[in-house]
Amino acid sequence: MKGVGWMLGLVTLLLGLPLWAQQSGSEVLPGVAIGAARVGMTMEEALQVAQGFGQTQDQTREVGREICNVDDGVGICAYDYYYYADEREPTKTPGLVLAVVTDDRRFKLRGGVGVGSTLVEFLRGYDVNPEWMGGGYLEWTSKGLLVGLRRGARGAEVAVLGVFKPRSSAVRAGTLRIVGVYP
Numbered sequence: 001m002k003g004v005g006w007m008l009g010l011v012t013l014l015l016g017l018p019l020w021a022q023q024s025g026s027e028v029l030p031g032v033a034i035g036a037a038r039v040g041m042t043m044e045e046a047l048q049v050a051q052g053f054g055q056t057q058d059q060t061r062e063v064g065r066e067i068c069n070v071d072d073g074v075g076i077c078a079y080d081y082y083y084y085a086d087e088r089e090p091t092k093t094p095g096l097v098l099a100v101v102t103d104d105r106r107f108k109l110r111g112g113v114g115v116g117s118t119l120v121e122f123l124r125g126y127d128v129n130p131e132w133m134g135g136g137y138l139e140w141t142s143k144g145l146l147v148g149l150r151r152g153a154r155g156a157e158v159a160v161l162g163v164f165k166p167r168s169s170a171v172r173a174g175t176l177r178i179v180g181v182y183p
Contacts, residue, residue, distance in 0.1 A: 028102075028109045031144025031166040035107055037076045037100045039144070039165050043067060046078035046097050053104075063090045073115075077101045082164045085132035085139045091165075099164035101146070107161060109145075119149060119156035142166050 028034050037049045047067050050056045053075030058067050069075025081090040082099040091098065108114040111125030130138040130147075138147040144166035150159035 026106045026108060028107050028114065028161055028163060030109070030140065030163055032163060034076055034100045034102050034161065034163055037078055037097070039097055039100065039163060041097050043078065043080055043095055043097060046076075046100075050075055050078065064092050064094065073103055073105065075102070075104055084164075084167065085134075085141055093165075099146075099162055101160055101162035103160045109161070113158070115158050115161060116152075117158050118152065118154050119158070122147065122158055142168055 026035055032039060035049075036052075037046055041049075043065055047056065047058060050067050050069050053069045055070045056067060056075075057070050059065070064079060064081030066077060066079045068077035077100070078097045079099045079101070080094055080096055081092045083090050103115055105115045109126050113122045113125035117125070131141050132139040136149045138149070139145070144164050146160075146162035146164065147158055148160035148162070149156050151157075
């Protein structure tokens, strides 16, 4: 019966915590979350998640707010803005997380790939058809996934993973341009 008291206390504590605080996993869910850092949560909640990994920096820039863990390879960065592929101006959601990025090797996508995986391993384990590529990044716009690449000892490898609010890859900033008409 001695064990019942501490279990009751633990259940009470868990019921009082927000859902994101109870989900401390290391799974990357495109368009949704990196671990407990979720797209759509408040920036204050994201700050609490980041503080769970260690020291943080909270900055407001001209384009929006960003909260990042300061140590390389540890934790997350959360943003209330995001530059979708080919856009010159960011999409903004003031006060709400629009994108989360990590360089922490503990976070993995389905297939077990993540930071440190080679590009070939990543594409085999996740998806071979990114919607946009350029400047060392792969973006699956409609899935809400960004992958930054670097040169590694085994070839191109994943340097950062990011998730963001997905949108149709047909949606782009500005107007539709027709570049060729075929009879």
